[in-house]
Amino acid sequence: xxxxxGNSLRIxxxxxxxxxxxxxxxxxxxxxxxxxxxxxxxxxxxAARLIVFIVLSALGAMAxxxxxxGAVTLDAAPSYFAALAxxxxxxxxxxxxxxxxxxxxxxxxxxxxxxxxxxxxAALWATCLRLAYExxxxxxxxxxxxxxxxxxxxxxxxxxxxxxxxTSSLAPFIVAAAVNVMLAMAAYVxxxxxxxxxxxxx
Numbered sequence: 679x680x681x682x683x684g685n686s687l688r689i690x691x692x693x694x695x696x697x698x699x700x701x702x703x704x705x706x707x708x709x710x711x712x713x714x715x716x717x718x719x720x721x722x723x724x725a726a727r728l729i730v731f732i733v734l735s736a737l738g739a740m741a742x743x744x745x746x747x748g749a750v751t752l753d754a755a756p757s758y759f760a761a762l763a764x765x766x767x768x769x770x771x772x773x774x775x776x777x778x779x780x781x782x783x784x785x786x787x788x789x790x791x792x793x794x795x796x797x798x799x800a801a802l803w804a805t806c807l808r809l810a811y812e813x814x815x816x817x818x819x820x821x822x823x824x825x826x827x828x829x830x831x832x833x834x835x836x837x838x839x840x841x842x843x844x845t846s847s848l849a850p851f852i853v854a855a856a857v858n859v860m861l862a863m864a865a866y867v868x869x870x871x872x873x874x875x876x877x878x879x880x
Contacts, residue, residue, distance in 0.1 A: 727764070728771055731756045735776025736783060743857065750854045753780055754800065754827065758862035761808040762819075763869070769804035773797070792838060799834060803827040807859065816863055823859045828852030 734756040742749035757776055761769020774797040781793035803826050811819035832848040 724768075727760075728768060728775075731760045731768075731772040732776045732779060735772055736779040739776075739780035740783075745853060745857075747850050747853050750850075750857050752858060752861065753777065754803070754855070754858035755862045755865075757800065757804045758807055758823070758859055759866055761804040762811060762862065762866040766805040766808035769808055770801035773804040774801035776800075799827075799831055803831070803855075816867065820856075820859050820863055824852060824855045827855035827859070831855075 735753050738752035738755055741752050743752065744750075753776060754773065757769050757773030760772040777797040777800045778793060781787075781797075786793055803823060806826055807819050807823045810822040814822075828851045829848065832844050832851045835843050835847055
């Protein structure tokens with residue numbers, strides 16, 4: 679008869695005289711560990727994904743779509759998609775760093791502080807998009823983002839140029855926010871339904 683208890687193996691031997699002798703064998707402790715390589719691979723994958731979307735955000739700033747109120751850039755679409763697909767943290771990083779990378783490439787034409795101010799706003803709008811999506815679905819998320827990245831962002835430009843800048847930037851900001859968030863939402867919904875993007879439900 680063989681049985682185990684804890685990390686020991688016990689073997690019962692029945693002798694000819696009817697007596698039972700128990701032999702105890704100590705087994706070495708073996709701890710199952712998740713290979714560190716798997717955790718490192720996930721971090722490398724996440725870092726690579728962030729780099730790709732940050733570069734896409736910077737490239738989107740260079741891509742100008744003509745419109746009735748002027749050219750619309752697509753710099754916010756990658757960050758909005760990242761926020762929807764991978765969480766608000768990644769979306770905020772893509773938005774902020776993508777905005778700064780775009781400004782760096784163009785030589786910070788408005789000054790470093792102004793571009794940092796804009797990057798913080800971009801990160802905030804991407805975060806709000808994800809949170810609004812979790813609480814109210816795609817329609818609420820798009821409406822909230824258009825309002826924030828359009829109306830609120832225009833109002834926040836007051837310290838930079840006063841009422842004239844707010845008035846002149848209001849309509850272009852709203853159009854740009856609508857185009858970017860609708861493009862990101864359409865891509866996200868399409869990929870989610872095709873089972874390409876895994877969504878963490880909270």
